[in-house]
Amino acid sequence: MKFIEFGIGNTWLIRTETELEDGTEYEEKGIKGPINLNSVYLRIWIGKTVLIADLKEGFKRQKKNRTEFKFIIGIVSS
Numbered sequence: 780m781k782f783i784e785f786g787i788g789n790t791w792l793i794r795t796e797t798e799l800e801d802g803t804e805y806e807e808k809g810i811k812g813p814i815n816l817n818s819v820y821l822r823i824w825i826g827k828t829v830l831i832a833d834l835k836e837g838f839k840r841q842k843k844n845r846t847e848f849k850f851i852i853g854i855v856s857s
Contacts, residue, residue, distance in 0.1 A: 788849025
């Protein structure tokens with residue numbers, strides 16, 4: 780699964796995070812293809828609260844242990 784993200788708060792303004800079947804993940808600068816669109820999401824992380832609006836999974840609210848600020852628009856790709 781790939782997550783292509785655009786926004787502030789990550790290592791790069793545009794990045795691709797790839798999750799492998801064994802549970803490991805890695806990130807790369809820029810957009811890495813191929814892209815097979817599964818969903819689009821908006822993630823807003825303020826302090827320890829993360830709000831996620833996903834076209835496929837709906838709205839979610841999560842609590843995290845670390846404090847961050849992120850505003851991300853992302854694409855989920857298989």
